[in-house]
Amino acid sequence: MAGLIERLFPQSCLLCSSWRAGSLGLCHDCLHDMPWHTDHACPQCALPSGNSMLCGQCLQAPPAFDATRSLFQYRFPLSATLQQYKYGQLLPLARTMGLLLAEHVGRHSAADCIIPMPLHRKRLQERSFNQSAEIAKIVSKQLHIPLQLQACTRIKPTPPQASLPYKQRIKNMQGAFACQAELTDMRVILLDDVMTTGASLNALAKTVKAAGASRVECWVIARTIAE
Numbered sequence: 001m002a003g004l005i006e007r008l009f010p011q012s013c014l015l016c017s018s019w020r021a022g023s024l025g026l027c028h029d030c031l032h033d034m035p036w037h038t039d040h041a042c043p044q045c046a047l048p049s050g051n052s053m054l055c056g057q058c059l060q061a062p063p064a065f066d067a068t069r070s071l072f073q074y075r076f077p078l079s080a081t082l083q084q085y086k087y088g089q090l091l092p093l094a095r096t097m098g099l100l101l102a103e104h105v106g107r108h109s110a111a112d113c114i115i116p117m118p119l120h121r122k123r124l125q126e127r128s129f130n131q132s133a134e135i136a137k138i139v140s141k142q143l144h145i146p147l148q149l150q151a152c153t154r155i156k157p158t159p160p161q162a163s164l165p166y167k168q169r170i171k172n173m174q175g176a177f178a179c180q181a182e183l184t185d186m187r188v189i190l191l192d193d194v195m196t197t198g199a200s201l202n203a204l205a206k207t208v209k210a211a212g213a214s215r216v217e218c219w220v221i222a223r224t225i226a227e
Ligand SMILES: [Zn+2]
Pocket: 013, 014, 015, 016, 017, 018, 026, 027, 028, 029, 030, 031
């Protein structure tokens, strides 16, 4: 049925409006031009490391998460596309990114549940949707990994972090999350759209580990790479 619908109503590319987008919603050229994160990277934080070994920062001060996998590097024009998506335009991008994440990142991973980065209640009211949760729903379906939408909440509204130094970001995130679920010995995937310094994911990872999780992997659409 899906195939028939596609043939009757061919989907246009979300980025360039080409009519040859296929079921992903991205045409071959746009997919090819994406900033794929193919560099050798630190397995723990996904920053380029030259030789796929742990980076200096993870050796010195290991984060609470055990691994990070990222589809893309956070660069223009993908960065602009993800911003549009986050603020409620381009909603079909959730499906595209969920399918890509499941295919490229999920293939070799075993996990017991997926927890999307929670938004604070107020932020959720403003935006009316959680950009990470929408992607997580697709990934969960594709990989048959249960989704835990209510497991964690953001209990502290955090100011926009972009302009703050790293240490200040870490401080701001203390006590930002609560976990209501029992996660004893579970392997947990934390899903977020963009990982910048990793301060939010680190704080969330700490929270789920305190709730019993044995292993925590971060899956993100794009990783900010310092130029
Ligand atoms: Zn295109």
